[in-house]
Amino acid sequence: MIRTSEDLKRETERTRQARRTGAATQVLVSMGTCGIAAGTQPVLDAIRTTLKERGLEEKVDVVQTGCMGICHSEPCIEVIDRVNGRDFIYGQVTPQQVPALLDVGAEPSKGLQSVPRTWHYPDDGEPSNGRPQARIVLRNSGRIDPERLDDYLEKDGYQALANVLTSMKPDAVTDVVTKSGLRGRGGGGFPTGKKWAFAANVSAPEKFVVCNADEGDPGAFMDRAILESDPHSVLEGMAIAGFAIGSHRGVIYIRAEYPLAVKRLFAAIDQAKRAGLLGKNLFGSGFDFDIEIKYGAGAFVCGEETALIHSVEGYRGEPTIKPPFPAVAGLWKRPTIVNNVETLANVPTIIRRGAAWFRGFGTPNSPGTKVFALAGKVNKVGLAEVPMGMTLRQIIFGIGEGIKNGRNFKAVQTGGPSGGCIREDELDTPIDYDTLRNLGSMMGSGGMIVMDEDDCMVNIAKFFLEFTLDESCGKCTPCRIGNKRLFEMLSKICDGKGSSETLQRLESLSLTIKDTSLCGLGQTSPNPVLATMRKFADEYREHVHDRHCRSGVCTALVRYVINERCVGCMLCARNCPVNCIAGERKKSHVIDEVKCIRCGVCFEKCKFHAIDRA
């Protein structure tokens, strides 16, 4: 049991000593959701078997970590050779490669794919050396076993909490967070210290700290990665927040789609309780703090704080008008702060290193780093934690290594269904909360979906509308009916039935929905429409006036025609699902446009570029 800060010091020292005298070689196996789905388990089994065969079980420490952030190369294995001070990261490892991989000291060879490290750890005092990523929130992700409390303690775990409880006043804690300039990482970017101060200043018999782990933005997965890889950092952040505002109860609201994160959170809470790091009289300070887990059940709107609170209470997750703000009357009408996972995971480091250190990263208005989930048509898909103020070009073309299959970049969507798209000519803007808003998009939770020339922007807008349509809770009319009408207009345009009037109405209704909806979901739902209309106006015009979709996505606007390059190989005819291609061997074929369902199979199959898409 850890009852005092001396106990914690002793425990931390014990774990460090164990590391120093322990195995000289560490093999880290990435066991997050992505890793497991990509096939890490058989690799882990092979590692165990090989070590057993070689009699090295005692000499090599196999660590099951969370996400290493290099999702493009899963399954990933990192081999750390402490004797020679070297480490290698291998990607796309197969069980067959394991024996070669375990030849410690060998240079990466024998068909192993080595992954370059594009990140550094400022908290370890590591210089950047040209590595663009600065991992502060992800400082333990992929480096520790999330199910071993000792691993977290070794990395200065719970020291911030001990420090806060034994030597600081609640006001001083809030003050550090305010001075650090930390802003809500869930989307809104509201100053975290300010939020805490509101709740701290209300006197009430009971207050709550709620961690918003309902990562509903499709395409964002940093919160999942943090919870799966370093759950204790979130628990510690919550306890510190609890002390700052005078709350003794924390609730983590997590979506049911993340079973592994739930499992690891439960394990972490249990360990922390048994170690005396959660519960009664923490560090002998008289401060009590407990955390419970509540599940979401698939509702995007529950990312909105008032809706989330109603869901925790067991109601339908419908939002309510603010004020009263949750900081005044939230969960069970008590003062409540709702903070996102990434925000809370920043807190322990801010307390340990101080506000000035944190401000050494990022921009004056958006200090610190942000974890982005890079996905879509980009070569290196994964998590990228970079200082705010980096440009999108550096992220997409630097860390992400450009567009897949040599295609041309078209746009990147940030902020998910509430955000907007950003064009090529805007990629050099240093990004933070404010610059993204000026570009007609928003930070959101940090999802970045990269799109190439094969994506139709009208269709993308329609996709997001379909999502909000499905997720609108139905409480207020503009969102419930307005979005439905927007979706219908977009469908009309994609089907080649739109007119100039449709475009005008699309824009004016979008603006009305933004102005009149009750909560954040409705107020931002037309953003993808407005952003694409403004930035890709010519694509909208082509759909409406020329009945043409340049990406060939909107099937109603596409025609497939066989040109003179056809050699009569019959490949297209054999693959056509509706048998609408006629012609004899070695003679030019013809597509029956009436029967054609415009699936594009012939276009993809033809080896002679003999089919034109018009």
Place this chain on the structure above:
Amino acid sequence: MGTACCPIAADGVLDRFPEKRAELEAYLASLETGDSPGSNRSYLIQSLHKAQHLYGFLPESVQLHVANRLKLHLAEVYGVISFYSFFTDQPVGRYRICVCTGTACFVKGAGKLMEEFKHHLAIEEGETTGNGMYSLGGLRCVGACSLAPVVVVNDKVYAHVTPTMVPDILSACR
């Protein structure tokens, strides 16, 4: 209060599996519930998760049972079930095939996968095959965007799925 306030719903699913009922009963008894619906209500969503995990769906008899134990009205329980997309009151197949509908999967061709599954199973989205083997549906983003497009069958995640993999995924279920 404390006894059933309505007749047990006619579907009879609750009692058809005594071991499932016993497990649900044990779970509900482990909750710190009292006589106040206000505080019991916060256990509702987790209880429904448990029940759906056991029965695969939430038929009226199960809804009513949960309602009675938590001293809530059936209408309140149904209101919650109909709000959240995770819950269903319709029976589902032994294998729930879910195509991720997240943005990353969408731009990587999830739409074509859905069409392919529909074609192979001869059912529409949200339906179950006549033999009760497969259900087909969309799934909210599972956060495995780096593996897009993904298909989740019960708890197994298939990565980088292409239309040609669809028959193999289906046959792997048997």
